[in-house]
Amino acid sequence: DQLPDKTHHGWKYIKFGPDGQLYVPVGAPCNICLSEDPRFAALLRMDPKTGGAAVYASGIRNTVGFAWHPATEELWFSDNGRDRMGDDVPPEEINVASRPGQHFGYPFLHGSGILDPRFGDDAPNLEFTPPRLEIQAHAAALGLDFHNHDQFPPPYRGALFIAEHGSWNRSAKVGYRVSVVTFEDGEPRYAPFITGWLEGERQWGRPVDVLAAPDGSLLVSDDQQGAIYQVTWNPSR
Template sequence: MFKAKLFNQFLAIGWLFILLFSQLQASEKQTLLDNIKLPKGFAISLFADNVPNARTMTLGNKGTIYVGTRSKGNVYALQDINQDGKAERRYIVASGLNMPNGVAYKDGTLYVAELNRIIRFDNIDQQLSQPPKPTVVYNKFPAKKMHGWKYLRFGPDNKLYTAVGAPCNICLPKEEVFTSLVRLNPDGSDLEILARGIRNTVGFDWHPMTKNLYFTENGRDWLGNDIPPDELNKWTTKGQHFGYPFCHGGELLDPEYGIDKQCKSYTSPQWNFKAHMAPLGIRFYRGQQFPKSYHHQLFVAQHGSWNRTIPHGYRIALLTFKAGEVVSEKVFAEGWLGKNGKAMGRPVDILELADGSLLVSDDLAGVIYKITYTGN
């Protein structure tokens, strides 16, 4: 009798701690939301608040959101069943994977980019609670972890696009697949290297009108607080070289690898971001919910600096295009970086929903935000 009573007391105390911890987490997330500043007329809320290390996102049938991770090895599926702007259901559709950062969806099939391979889950929408075993699509990517996590998208040509980053901060890899943008058929055949000289890109999108492919690139570290710039690049022609490791930002020769080189020999960026902003996911706005000034403009998740004395980034920027050229950059959403220089969150990827609202993933806070335009 005494042991049973003691056990029940311990159990009650345990549940109390869980409840208090849950309330504390909810309070912290509400504080984070309250800190985020948006332009007048926009609102932000939590779409999902239990998605540890949430990275890239893709939209499936019936509004299901699939989310990849880098450090957790999980792929999640989120569903907003009652259309109240918050995901009531969360499924783990894959676990134990090797840096499953990239996710792409097409015709009922979920594609996942791991460190050294691409796999797929067929008929995933009907099997969220009991997901099928994956089928290997391609398994010949290098297994180097540094900059090995991948972004994955279907292009307008219905081919899969991804990239293989540099296995270092600054080096000239011997294997030609490193520092490259590649594409392949959905069945894994016909891998093509489209471009080289790309240190690390984990975000790209196609312009809604021109169909040109734009991608972010994270510049090298350890050259100082303010150089080299991070980049937004445009791919147009097979065989382009974007400069790494010889030239950075279209104008700065590398002190080690840029000797006897000229920056004009390489494709220059469309836009230079400040150094160490770490631009990741990007999305051209195609919807109608936001005001016309946002239509076909580019949202950029700036993950934030680590190799800088005074941190910056940790925000969402908006690049304005005119006549096919980037003409300006301004802050769209900020507040993830506290006044004490400590990050409360780190935006990673941006996804547009059918109603024109945006989802933003945060791998530090482990949440997905929803940004809507209310006009108020």
């Protein structure tokens, strides 16, 4: 068994990549810590033929959703920031791994340059890869997927959809929605896409994952309601 047995941040998705390898995220076994085991806070890549496994990317506290860009095949993934630093720090991250061996900062650095109060001064002399996009702290960005079908109108063709599960430890709740990242001249533009699960401080649903279906619709799972919603576009309306 090549995976650690810690359960903290242990609920994960696994996927085969365009290279035929199996990608398996392993979360940090804590809120904030530095583990001697390099498999923690990392994304592993496994060869299904040989059974061999290696760290593909590190410095990732708690990634859940990940997907490959349909044109560049770069790996985009969410990462949930640490707790107990405040309502608005550190941000949730959407990161891009363009090659093996990148380090995304945890536990030393959060977001684009927030030093961790406990580990920031001990940061090794490494090149940290900043996030491609920052999201509201504690929104809990989980599953994500690219939509590359003409069933949706521009600019949603090729857009990245993100399920925000919602906060549990913030003074005012955030998240509880599906957001979208569109691209203008290659630059990401982040905006809400589906809202309504949160009414004031009461939530009636929690998005977990999104999936671009073969028919061009977008599927959204909700673990509070035990439901899967199908989102389609009707050009006549």
